[in-house]
Amino acid sequence: MLNLYGFEKIIFDGAIMTLKLSVLSVLIAFALGLVGASAKLSGSRFLRIWFDIYTTLVRGVPDIILMLIVYYGLQIILNSITAYLGWKTLQMEAFTTGVITLGIIYGAYFTETFRGAFLSVNKGEIEAARAFGLTNWQVFYRIMFPSMMRYALPGIGNNWMVVLKATALVSLLSLNDIVQNTKTAIASPITPNDSKLVFYAVAAGIYLLFTSISSIGLWWLERHFSAGVKKSHF
Template sequence: MLDDMLQYLGLSALSLKGFGPILLQGTWMTIKLGVLSLLVAVILGLIGASSKLSSLRVLRIPAQVYTTLIRGVPDLVLMLLIFYSLQTWLSNLTDAMDWDYIEIDPFSSGVITLGFIYGAYFTETFRGAILSVPRGQVEAATAYGLSRSQRFRFVVFPQMMRFALPGIGNNWMVMLKATALVSIIGLADLVKAAQDAGKSTYELFYFLVVAALIYLLITSASNFALRWAERRYAAGSREAQR
């Protein structure tokens, strides 16, 4: 698998001076971090969008504060604040409960932090997509006796995804690149692996170029998957227009 990937990039294990396996491990770590962070962000985004569209102020106001604060502070600052805040709160809890000390590993911290940050962006993406669904279709589903969950599953969600996919794709690309920030808290991701290899061989620029090419490969594959998803969710719309 490593050889195939390196050949695709036009590189060889020899040209990577023996750091190919380390870079591959870093790549896999970056992919896992991105996918799990995406899952957390999507869940928070759906909750946040539902809360912002709710008629209840107790739900709407916290969601508004959440999106405003997150989108107004740089990702790097938020990452450091959330990472150290989580560890501080957990330490205080273990001290208060007289438990053994628990240390949050960098991977879990990265997933929680990125998911929390980009959940705010997904909130706005899903909110706009939900508002784009014709209200008459929701009213028709209600008239047919569908429950709230059934209306969301069979009527709102499929149409919402058609409107949301471009925004989801954009958020995913940005979040994937933001995984590089997690290297500052000690996670052995692709950037950290490239930095370590570059410092060991005194060829930092070379290994950073390799990392950039690997990111480009991942984003290209993501674009292909997103285009497939857009065609899938737009199929019903095209049939209806004929």
């Protein structure tokens, strides 16, 4: 019989924290990815160079090191700004910093996902839309974005799964996610040594539940953005 020794609420709260952290981080990464992909495909050499440096740096350095660099770097920058303005020093919350950090890190992966997807969009569709007099925004919203999403969804799904599991790294910032709260439950003196594996199994089960539900959602999105597109039988 499963016995969590009264720590169900602590683990549940950690699961909610992990979910919020994942969703907000992916929203930032998604937006940053769109900006980055647009910049790398633009005619601006300056923007291309800077976003090339950004994606190369992020993808070439381990996430845990980047997380610590961004986490402490953001606080140093904030301290410098407040000191320059003569304001009282502000301490960034672990949750806010964690969201920004994961968003910046995985924004690089979304940038490459969207860049490849934009390059896969049929140029004839774009030219036809412009020939009908659609504005640049209408071309993007009605033609480019839906077509791009169809090609990008596998990469988006993979990035989401990675971000969901990467939230475990935020426990290093003392944020009460699933991993941190599981450690708290295990460290309790009322938890028997032979039951510690139960807590790790519960934490793993929660991650598996989240990823399984995500797979269903991604399957629905794939059907939605593929509506009206004929599939090849070859």
